[in-house]
Structures are given as structure tokens and as C-alpha cells.
Amino acid sequence: MSDVLNVKKRETQGKKATRRLRATGVVPAILYGHKEANVNLSVSSTELTPVLKHGGKLVELRGEVTEKALIRELQWDVYGKHVLHVDFARVSEHEKVHVTVPVELRGDAAGVKEGGIVEQPIHEVEIECPASAIPEKIVVRIADLHLNQSLTIGDIVPPDQVRILDDADLVVVTCHPPMDSSDEAGGAGSVEPEIIGRVAKEEGDEEK
Numbered sequence: 650m651s652d653v654l655n656v657k658k659r660e661t662q663g664k665k666a667t668r669r670l671r672a673t674g675v676v677p678a679i680l681y682g683h684k685e686a687n688v689n690l691s692v693s694s695t696e697l698t699p700v701l702k703h704g705g706k707l708v709e710l711r712g713e714v715t716e717k718a719l720i721r722e723l724q725w726d727v728y729g730k731h732v733l734h735v736d737f738a739r740v741s742e743h744e745k746v747h748v749t750v751p752v753e754l755r756g757d758a759a760g761v762k763e764g765g766i767v768e769q770p771i772h773e774v775e776i777e778c779p780a781s782a783i784p785e786k787i788v789v790r791i792a793d794l795h796l797n798q799s800l801t802i803g804d805i806v807p808p809d810q811v812r813i814l815d816d817a818d819l820v821v822v823t824c825h826p827p828m829d830s831s832d833e834a835g836g837a838g839s840v841e842p843e844i845i846g847r848v849a850k851e852e853g854d855e856e857k
Contacts, residue, residue, distance in 0.1 A: 651705075651707040651708055651709045651717065651781075652700045652705045652707075652708045652709070653708070653709045653711055654692050654696050654697065654700065654708050654709070654710055654711070655692070655693065655696060655710075655711050655712045656678065656680075656690045656691065656692050656710050656711070656712045656713060656714055657690065657691050657692075657712055657713050658688065658689065658690060658691075658713045658714065659677060659678075659689040659690055659691045660689075662689060667733075667734075670691055671731075671733070674693060674694050674695060675691045675692070675693060675694065676691065676692050676693075676694050676697055676732050676733070676734065676735055677689070677690075677691055677733075677734050677735075678690040678691060678692050678734065678735040678736070678737055679734075679735075679736055679737065680710070680714060680716060680718060680737040680738075680739065681736070681737070681738060681739070682718075682738040682739035682740070683739040683740075685739065688714060690710075690713075690714060690737070692735065694731075694732065697732060697735065698732075700720075701720075701723070701732070703785060704750065704751065704785040704786060705720070705785070706719055706720055706748050706750075706783045707719060707740070707780050707781065707783055708720060708737070710737065716737075716739055717739070717740055717741065717742060717780070718737035718738060718739055718740060719737065719738045719740050719746060719748065719780065720735060720736075720737065721736045721737065721738040722735075722736035723735055723736075740780045741780065742779070742780055742781045743779050743780070743781065744779065744780050745777055745778065745779055745780075746777070746778070746779075746780050746783070747775060747776070747777050747814065748775070748776060748778075748783055749773050749774070749775050749776075750773060750774065750776055750783070750784060750785070750786055750787055751772060751773050751785075751786045751787070752769070752771060752772055752773055752774055752786065752787050752789060752821060753786045753787070753788050753789070754767070754769060754789050754791050754822060755788050755789065755790045755791065756790050756791050756792035757791075757792060758791045758792065758794040758795075758822075758824050759792065759793060759794060759795050760794055760795045760796040760797070760798065760824030761824070763795060763796040764796065764826060764827070765795075765796040765797070765824040765825055765826055765827075766824065766825060766826070766827050767791065767794070767822060767823070767824050768822065768823050768824075768825065769821065769822045770819075770820055770821070770822075770823070771802075771815075771819060771820070771821045771822075774787055774802065774805075774813050774814075774815050775813070775814045775815055776807065776811050776812060776813050776814060777811075777812045777814055778810050778811040778812065779810055782808070782809070782810040782811065784807075784808050784811060787805060787807060787808075787811075787813070789805055789821055789822060791822055791824075794822065794824050795824065796824055796825070796826065797824070797825060797826070798823070798824055799820045799821075799822065799823040799824075800820070800821050800822050800823075801817060801818055801819060801820055801821060802815050802816060802817050802818070802819045802821060803817030803818065804821075805821065
């Protein structure tokens with residue numbers, strides 16, 4: 650299912666024009682792709698923000714332009730709070746696309762009750778699927794994850810029509826024992842640090 654964004658054509662360009670747009674709560678955008686001419690657009694941040702919050706990728710542009718499009722790229726301010734510019738790429742509903750979606754862990758790992766700690770090295774994956782079938786996220790269920798076990802990309806069962814493109818051997822989530830801080834401290838202190846001044850002096854004594 651695609652979200653609807655109402656857009657207008659943007660006749661004026663340049664930094665001053667885009668600043669004026671942003672000051673009124675409007676985000677500059679561009680539409681490209683399918684060997685058609687690029688179109689400069691603007692979209693209300695009030696409409697765009699909720700789409701981005703729920704991870705929407707496929708949108709239906711309406712208004713002065715009517716197109717199905719992917720939100721291909723976003724330019725954020727330095728604080729990562731406000732979108733400064735949006736790139737829309739034309740797409741047909743059944744066209745296969747490559748997009749990145751977040752990975753969400755679901756459930757409580759059995760290994761936690763066994764004294765383990767859950768870590769998630771990978772928080773997003775690249776997928777291929779029809780534009781109309783883009784999931785908001787990939788869910789990984791970890792209830793059966795025990796201590797000293799891991800789940801890789803290859804263990805994930807993606808939704809219908811979705812293929813994960815990342816290496817199947819990449820570890821997505823693992824449950825391992827907590828690190829013993831005393832052992833870590835002991836290990837670090839068991840090797841005497843090299844003191845450069847002392848080495849230099851000892852070498853000098855040998856020369857004498």
C-alpha cells in the first residue's frame with residue numbers, strides 16, 4: 650500500500666527560494682527516472698513527516714504531478730531532525746526495486762533467562778521486491794534464541810515476494826554471556842606496559 654503525498658511544481662530554484670519554502674513548512678523535492686524529464690516539486694512537511702516515521706517507501710504523488718514513486722533519498726539538517734530535500738524516483742507498481750528496510754527483533758530470547766545478553770549487529774538490510782510489496786520492516790523472532798546462539802541473514806524468513814540481498818552469513822542477532830569485568834581488568838593488567846624511557850636507558854647502559 651502506498652501513501653499519498655500532494656505535490657506542487659516548483660518554478661523557482663536556488664538557495665534563497667528553497668529557504669523561503671522551508672520557512673513555510675514546505676520541503677523542496679525532485680522527481681526523476683524512467684528516462685523522463687526531471688520535475689522540481691515541493692511537498693508539505695506535515696504530510697511527509699508521518700510517512701517517514703512509519704518507514705514508508707512507496708508513495709503516490711498527486712496534485713500538479715500524478716505518479717507512483719519511491720522515496721529514494723533524503724537530505725537532513727545537521728541535527729537529523731528536519732528534511733531539507735527529497736528525491737522521488739518514478740516506479741511502476743510491479744517493478745522490482747532495491748531498497749533498505751529496518752530489522753526489528755520480536756520476542757524475548759530464551760538465552761536471556763540463561764544469563765545471556767542479546768546484541769544486534771545489523772539494524773537494516775537491503776532487499777529486492779516489487780514496489781507494491783515493500784515491507785515497512787523485516788521482523789526477526791528471537792524467542793528460541795538460546796545462550797551462545799546467533800541468527801544470520803540466512804535464518805530470516807522474509808515476507809512473500811521479498812528477497813534479502815545481504816550476505817547470508819552475516820550475523821543479525823546473537824546471545825552471548827556477559828563479559829566478566831574482573832577478568833577483563835586482570836587480563837589487561839597481566840602484561841607490564843612498555844615504558845619508552847626505561848627501554849632507552851637500558852639500551853644506553855648496554856652501549857656503555
